[in-house]
Amino acid sequence: MTGVARWARLSLHLGRWEVLASVAGVALLTGLMLWFAWQLRMLAAGEPGCPDPHAYVPGCEAFAQRFQGLSGWAQGLLYLSWGAPFGMGLVLGVPIVAREIEGRTAGMAWTLSRSRAGWLRGRLVFAALVAVALLAVVVLASGILAGAIVPNLKLDRDFTWIGRRDWLIVARGLAALGIGVLVGAVVGRQLPGLLAAAFVSVLVFAGVSLAMDRWNETLAVVIDPYDTTDLVVEGSLGIGGGIELPSGELVSYAAITSDEQYQDETGAIYTRWDDETGRADPASFVGWDRVRIIPGRQYPLVVARASAVALGLGALAFGGATLAVRGRRPA
Amino acid sequence: MSDIVLEANGLAKRYGRRTWALQGIDLAIPRGGITALVGPNAAGKSTLIKTWVGFERPTRGGVTVAGVDPWRDRSGALAHLGYVAQSPALYDALSVDDHLELALMLRPGFDRDYAQARLEQLGIPLAQSARSLSGGQQAQVALALALGTRAEILLLDEPLASLDPLARREFLHVLTDAVRADGATALLSSHIVTDVEQACDRLVVLGVGRVLLLAPVAEALASHGIGTDGVAVDGAVASFAGPAGERLTLVRRAGPTGGDGLRPASLEEVVLGYLSSGRGPSAAEGRAA
Numbered sequence: 001m002t003g004v005a006r007w008a009r010l011s012l013h014l015g016r017w018e019v020l021a022s023v024a025g026v027a028l029l030t031g032l033m034l035w036f037a038w039q040l041r042m043l044a045a046g047e048p049g050c051p052d053p054h055a056y057v058p059g060c061e062a063f064a065q066r067f068q069g070l071s072g073w074a075q076g077l078l079y080l081s082w083g084a085p086f087g088m089g090l091v092l093g094v095p096i097v098a099r100e101i102e103g104r105t106a107g108m109a110w111t112l113s114r115s116r117a118g119w120l121r122g123r124l125v126f127a128a129l130v131a132v133a134l135l136a137v138v139v140l141a142s143g144i145l146a147g148a149i150v151p152n153l154k155l156d157r158d159f160t161w162i163g164r165r166d167w168l169i170v171a172r173g174l175a176a177l178g179i180g181v182l183v184g185a186v187v188g189r190q191l192p193g194l195l196a197a198a199f200v201s202v203l204v205f206a207g208v209s210l211a212m213d214r215w216n217e218t219l220a221v222v223i224d225p226y227d228t229t230d231l232v233v234e235g236s237l238g239i240g241g242g243i244e245l246p247s248g249e250l251v252s253y254a255a256i257t258s259d260e261q262y263q264d265e266t267g268a269i270y271t272r273w274d275d276e277t278g279r280a281d282p283a284s285f286v287g288w289d290r291v292r293i294i295p296g297r298q299y300p301l302v303v304a305r306a307s308a309v310a311l312g313l314g315a316l317a318f319g320g321a322t323l324a325v326r327g328r329r330p331a
Numbered sequence: 332m333s334d335i336v337l338e339a340n341g342l343a344k345r346y347g348r349r350t351w352a353l354q355g356i357d358l359a360i361p362r363g364g365i366t367a368l369v370g371p372n373a374a375g376k377s378t379l380i381k382t383w384v385g386f387e388r389p390t391r392g393g394v395t396v397a398g399v400d401p402w403r404d405r406s407g408a409l410a411h412l413g414y415v416a417q418s419p420a421l422y423d424a425l426s427v428d429d430h431l432e433l434a435l436m437l438r439p440g441f442d443r444d445y446a447q448a449r450l451e452q453l454g455i456p457l458a459q460s461a462r463s464l465s466g467g468q469q470a471q472v473a474l475a476l477a478l479g480t481r482a483e484i485l486l487l488d489e490p491l492a493s494l495d496p497l498a499r500r501e502f503l504h505v506l507t508d509a510v511r512a513d514g515a516t517a518l519l520s521s522h523i524v525t526d527v528e529q530a531c532d533r534l535v536v537l538g539v540g541r542v543l544l545l546a547p548v549a550e551a552l553a554s555h556g557i558g559t560d561g562v563a564v565d566g567a568v569a570s571f572a573g574p575a576g577e578r579l580t581l582v583r584r585a586g587p588t589g590g591d592g593l594r595p596a597s598l599e600e601v602v603l604g605y606l607s608s609g610r611g612p613s614a615a616e617g618r619a620a
Contacts, residue, residue: 006432010429010433013422013424013429014422014425016424103423104418105421107414107416107420108414108416108419108421108476109433109437111384111412111414112437112438112441112476112480113438114406114409114410114438114439115406116405122436122437329381329387330386
């Protein structure tokens with residue numbers, strides 16, 4: 001048996017329960033995803049006269065209702081694909097060190113292996129490969145499902161279900177794996193480690209999400225929401241809106257509504273001058289409605305950024321876990 | 332090459348703010364043979380061994396393994412060491428053979444054939460799951476893994492504690508056999524004196540955090556006698572209660588045996604005497620022969 005095959009076999013034996021749980025979870029999730037995708041495609045194929053199940057087309061109401069009912073369930077699975085990397089990362093990561101300490105095998109392993117860092121690397125690489133392989137299956141299945149729910153979805157330039165159908169799933173899985181290993185190494189017990197790692201993950205990813213939102217705002221453009229000719233809105237990610245004053249300043253709706261100077265005597269705010277209906281007196285006109293969006297074409301960049309940050313976070317956590325293992329007692 | 336393979340200089344280890352596990356240990360174990368590290372529970376035996384393995388950081392002083400400080404260069408120290416932990420734990424999910432494979436993967440130069448041969452001699456089935464082995468068999472597997480490293484120094488942290496007498500004897504037999512065949516140095520900690528008496532060449536008695544005696548077993552036996560009836564004699568180490576409740580006095584003989592009215596001391600009596608004394612003339616003298 002070659003060294004690699006021996007390493008894989010022993011690593012699999014040592015982490016068999018978490019690998020088994022991960023495989024079972026992914027098999028169930030992707031199985032359901034593919035089944036729903038198949039059902040939706042069959043449904044759509046049976047109604048060639050109804051090209052868009054999400055649009056109102058006379059004569060297609062019954063089809064649209066059935067399709068949307070089914071796709072509602074299917075979209076629930078995409079929420080699961082958002083959570084899958086966190087669950088899998090923690091389940092695979094926490095026991096790597098915590099179980100060795102809890103089971104008192106760390107003393108043997110850390111003296112047989114001259115380098116604890118080398119020992120940890122061997123265990124981590126296996127868990128990371130398992131996570132990447134399984135989460136890649138989730139990415140593929142969720143992409144198929146997303147394409148079935150929205151038949152015309154351009155997967156590579158549409159923010160719909162971002163992080164639930166793309167490679168960000170894999171990157172987040174590796175980050176969660178790193179956090180799991182780190183917390184498991186520090187806590188040294190499996191169940192408390194799992195709970196603590198879940199808590200830490202929530203905090204870390206909430207913080208990262210806020211920071212990413214700020215970063216991605218630099219990609220935003222301001223558009224007129226009523227301008228239906230502007231195709232930039234297709235597949236875009238809305239990140240807020242407000243009113244553009246005649247001075248060119250963009251003011252949020254919250255700021256406008258809390259400031260009386262923008263309101264008429266009835267408290268109304270006129271943001272759009274309508275020549276045809278004459279709804280507003282030009283004297284009380286405040287400004288134009290505007291929304292800020294990140295155009296769909298930026299989707300690959302946003303995913304790449306988020307993936308890079310997640311991978312960086314995972315690498316930091318792996319580094320921290322290595323330090324924790326090097327410095328801690330084996331029991 | 333230095334003749335001293337394990338050394339502790341002014342070693343002190345404190346847990347928390349107040350609990351001292353070791354206080355000013357000076358110890359030098361020469362190359363070759365088996366040294367018994369004997370002492371009561373909480374004497375600091377495990378702490379001392381774990382400091383040599385690099386699991387514990389000295390609070391004061393330091394230790395070396397073949398001249399290498401394990402806290403500064405853990406890999407360098409571990410290259411010289413094989414280690415068997417207290418109540419050795421194996422991986423439940425792995426077979427005995429898997430453990431050998433794992434050791435081969437983790438340790439460059441691990442002698443799988445040697446370890447396997449040791450286990451086969453003992454009739455331990457390689458395909459059997461570690462979970463289903465008896466305590467004695469698990470200890471033997473742990474010992475085989477340590478021996479398979481072909482390390483020049485073996486540190487065994489009370490591996491006999493949970494074994495029945497037959498398993499203890501078998502374990503010691505394998506250990507002495509291997510150490511003598513390979514010319515290795517072993518340090519075996521135990522609080523069961525009778526078990527180590529036959530197997531060990533040297534004796535270290537560790538009191539609470541202090542070395543009380545360090546001597547070759549033969550010398551320790553020859554240089555001590557037992558006085559009965561509570562008679563005060565020169566060189567008395569300590570008095571302690573005998574098995575029938577009588578007062579026994581361990582005496583360190585100044586000269587050759589005989590003519591002093593003392594009967595020969597057993598190793599257990601030597602150990603009991605020093606543990607009762609709480610003082611350590613040999614420790615102050617320093618080095619083992």
